[in-house]
Amino acid sequence: MATSLLPLLPQLLLVLFALAVLLYDLGNEDRPGLGSLAMLGPLAALLGLGIVAGHPGEYWGRMLKVDSFSLFFQLLTYAGTFLVILLSRDYVERQPIHRGEFYTLILLAGVGMSVMASSAELLMIYVGLELMSLSSYALVGMIKRQDQSIEAALKYYLMGAVTSAILLFGISLLFGITGTTYLPDIASALALTKDIQGNLLLIAAVVFVLAGFGFKVSLVPLHMWTPDVYQGAPTPITAFLAVGSKAAAFAGFIRLLATGLPAAVSLWQPLLALVAVVTMTYGNMTALAQTNMKRMMGYSSIAQAGYILTGLVVFTPDSLAATLYYLLAYLFMNIGVFACLIWVANQQESEEIAAFRGLGQRAPFYAVSLAIFFLSLVGIPPTGGFMGKFYLFFAAVQSHYVWLAVVMVINSVISLAYYYGVVRQMWLEPCLPAAPGAAAGGTSRWSMPAARASTSTPPAAASSTPEKAQSWPEPTKPASLALGVAVVISLLLVLLLGLYPQPFFEWVGKAALLG
Amino acid sequence: MNTTLLAFFIVAFISLVAAWRVITDPSILHAGLWMGLSFVGVAGIFLLLEAEFLAGVQVLVYVGAITTIILFGIMLSDVGEVRVGPEPPGWVQAGAAWHRGLRHAFPLLVAAGFAGTMLGLYTQSGWGQLRERPLELAGLSVGGIGRELFSTFALPFEIASLVLLAALLGAIVLAMREEER
Numbered sequence: 001m002a003t004s005l006l007p008l009l010p011q012l013l014l015v016l017f018a019l020a021v022l023l024y025d026l027g028n029e030d031r032p033g034l035g036s037l038a039m040l041g042p043l044a045a046l047l048g049l050g051i052v053a054g055h056p057g058e059y060w061g062r063m064l065k066v067d068s069f070s071l072f073f074q075l076l077t078y079a080g081t082f083l084v085i086l087l088s089r090d091y092v093e094r095q096p097i098h099r100g101e102f103y104t105l106i107l108l109a110g111v112g113m114s115v116m117a118s119s120a121e122l123l124m125i126y127v128g129l130e131l132m133s134l135s136s137y138a139l140v141g142m143i144k145r146q147d148q149s150i151e152a153a154l155k156y157y158l159m160g161a162v163t164s165a166i167l168l169f170g171i172s173l174l175f176g177i178t179g180t181t182y183l184p185d186i187a188s189a190l191a192l193t194k195d196i197q198g199n200l201l202l203i204a205a206v207v208f209v210l211a212g213f214g215f216k217v218s219l220v221p222l223h224m225w226t227p228d229v230y231q232g233a234p235t236p237i238t239a240f241l242a243v244g245s246k247a248a249a250f251a252g253f254i255r256l257l258a259t260g261l262p263a264a265v266s267l268w269q270p271l272l273a274l275v276a277v278v279t280m281t282y283g284n285m286t287a288l289a290q291t292n293m294k295r296m297m298g299y300s301s302i303a304q305a306g307y308i309l310t311g312l313v314v315f316t317p318d319s320l321a322a323t324l325y326y327l328l329a330y331l332f333m334n335i336g337v338f339a340c341l342i343w344v345a346n347q348q349e350s351e352e353i354a355a356f357r358g359l360g361q362r363a364p365f366y367a368v369s370l371a372i373f374f375l376s377l378v379g380i381p382p383t384g385g386f387m388g389k390f391y392l393f394f395a396a397v398q399s400h401y402v403w404l405a406v407v408m409v410i411n412s413v414i415s416l417a418y419y420y421g422v423v424r425q426m427w428l429e430p431c432l433p434a435a436p437g438a439a440a441g442g443t444s445r446w447s448m449p450a451a452r453a454s455t456s457t458p459p460a461a462a463s464s465t466p467e468k469a470q471s472w473p474e475p476t477k478p479a480s481l482a483l484g485v486a487v488v489i490s491l492l493l494v495l496l497l498g499l500y501p502q503p504f505f506e507w508v509g510k511a512a513l514l515g
Numbered sequence: 516m517n518t519t520l521l522a523f524f525i526v527a528f529i530s531l532v533a534a535w536r537v538i539t540d541p542s543i544l545h546a547g548l549w550m551g552l553s554f555v556g557v558a559g560i561f562l563l564l565e566a567e568f569l570a571g572v573q574v575l576v577y578v579g580a581i582t583t584i585i586l587f588g589i590m591l592s593d594v595g596e597v598r599v600g601p602e603p604p605g606w607v608q609a610g611a612a613w614h615r616g617l618r619h620a621f622p623l624l625v626a627a628g629f630a631g632t633m634l635g636l637y638t639q640s641g642w643g644q645l646r647e648r649p650l651e652l653a654g655l656s657v658g659g660i661g662r663e664l665f666s667t668f669a670l671p672f673e674i675a676s677l678v679l680l681a682a683l684l685g686a687i688v689l690a691m692r693e694e695e696r
Contacts, residue, residue: 008670015677022684060669060670061666061667061668061669061670063667063668063669063670063671064670096693098688098691101684101685101687101688104684105681105684105685105688108677108680108681108684109681111674111677112677112678112681115674121671123668123671124670124671124674127671127674127675127678128674130678131674131677131678131681134678134681134682134685135681135685137685138681138682138684138685138686138688138689139685141689142688142689144689144693153689173636176642177642199639200635200636200639201636201639201642204632204636
């Protein structure tokens with residue numbers, strides 16, 4: 001059974017649906033039900049995951065590992081992919097995006113993420129990372145009419161390629177030192193090494209590998225891409241980067257540090273502690289000055305990466321469990337925020353924070369939901385974000401990282417300011433009339449880029465827009481139903497994680513043992 | 516000095532000079548050709564290390580496929596010359612020769628810095644069992660690599676094909692003309 005296909009079932013199902021979407025989209029007609037077909041992919045993978053859960057072990061020459069850790073992150077990945085496709089359904093109707101390729105790449109990126117999470121072999125983790133990255137680079141640039149989107153894709157691609165090379169250098173050094181790329185073997189080889197502190201080779205290897213993963217989760221010296229890419233990318237893809245990409249990179253990160261490099265803890269612990277503090281503080285301080293919602297969420301995501309990293313710095317079973325819990329809550333609160341953002345952007349044709357003016361009167365459901373997601377991001381009860389942060393805080397204090405916990409609390413208070421800025425717009429500022437034509441649902445797929453062209457694209461692009469309008473069909477429905485469903489799902493889970501955390505605590509506690 | 520070492524120095528010199536010309540050559544077509552030469556040099560180094568398979572792959576993939584595609588790309592788009600940055604300000608133009616020299620020296624400095632760091636690392640004493648059994652890995656035959664690829668490493672090998680699919684899809688969808696839909 002060592003090379004059985006069964007343990008690969010979820011990934012295989014996801015690939016199958018990716019190819020099905022691609023083939024179904026062939027030809028020029030607009031295929032009905034393409035989004036639904038794509039959404040079935042992660043659902044099927046979740047079912048497959050249920051079957052695989054009964055067969056823990058290592059398969060395919062130790063390349064594939066099925067344990068509670070991999071099951072946890074696979075669940076996170078498939079849930080994230082599902083929700084992102086749910087967010088995209090409305091979005092791709094209004095933007096000039098090739099839907100078939102868009103959904104296929106999302107599914108392929110999902111496969112990459114799940115591969116990263118379910119192996120203890122550096123080679124597999126790297127291949128998974130590349131699959132995720134290459135799909136994301138293309139996804140970021142999918143709105144070709146917008147210079148911002150293309151610029152973001154190019155930036156992300158160039159910086160990503162360089163950090164990938166650095167990561168490979170690090171992996172090759174680790175292989176040189178230990179003679180293996182299998183993480184448990186690396187750990188046992190390093191356990192025999194004397195003088196870890198003075199081994200320059202090992203220091204370089206650790207720094208290179210940390211840089212590779214640090215880029216993906218946007219830790220501070222490697223965060224430069226985050227705001228531009230978050231702002232320029234199609235909004236569902238911004239959400240995907242924030243929750244999927246980040247969770248998968250943290251999965252690889254945790255597996256690497258906890259399974260592969262526990263012997264070198266004295267090397268990376270002080271380094272990561274410094275990075276965590278700088279990342280949190282920088283992200284929160286810079287977010288204060290933003291006027292664009294997606295850009296603000298970009299800086300917020302940098303700050304959140306800092307919080308999540310504290311769990312790795314403290315490095316106890318409890319703190320790793322807290323990290324996983326926070327990532328779980330983070331998935332739903334971020335998807336929620338981006339769902340509300342897409343809904344508002346559809347109404348107002350703007351992604352500025354000012355577009356949220358008077359949302360409390362216009363759409364109380366979305367306004368209240370957004371406020372709850374923000375409470376969760378700040379870490380205020382009764383939300384999942386509070387439980388996650390409290391758990392992280394508690395784990396830090398328990399192992400004498402009180403100063404780190406204090407920095408985290410101070411930063412949470414700072415973050416309150418910019419989230420409150422949006423909440424104030426929603427309730428305390430007078431209502432803004434909806435942009436003409438938008439609320440009626442008669443928006444053509446081209447009208448949004450046309451409206452934005454005045455600010456972001458040169459006049460040539462704007463003037464060429466009307467002729468192209470014929471080549472894209474009118475949207476079949478105003479469809480905010482998918483967004484509403486995404487908000488409700490996220491809301492329920494954020495509150496569930498906040499009010500009834502016990503079963504989830506037990507679950508992440510088991511997963512964090514990496515057994 | 517034995518012949519292997521001499522051969523290494525010749526091949527390494529060729530690939531380094533070629534790599535430097537890739538950066539500094541004002542014609543992008545020539546830069547592409549220099550890159551091909553640099554790849555050939557690297558293939559030579561692989562041969563010297565008795566990694567025949569890698570040398571073959573290097574020539575087939577990098578020289579054969581990648582360089583050709585890059586040259587195609589250059590010829591199909593209307594790019595003849597590379598503009599190296601914006602026009603320098605007046606006070607720099609006064610020392611234009613110095614500026615040109617700097618432009619040529621900068622890649623050298625960066626490369627030397629990186630090479631120095633890596634060489635410093637490679638001479639460190641942290642290397643594990645690899646030092647004791649270099650031949651077992653370096654002399655792995657083509658057949659041996661094939662067997663490994665389709666047994667132990669079958670899974671990452673197959674996932675690499677998905678990586679290619681994603682890259683292909685992404686490239687096509689980004690490069691496609693909108694009118695075609």
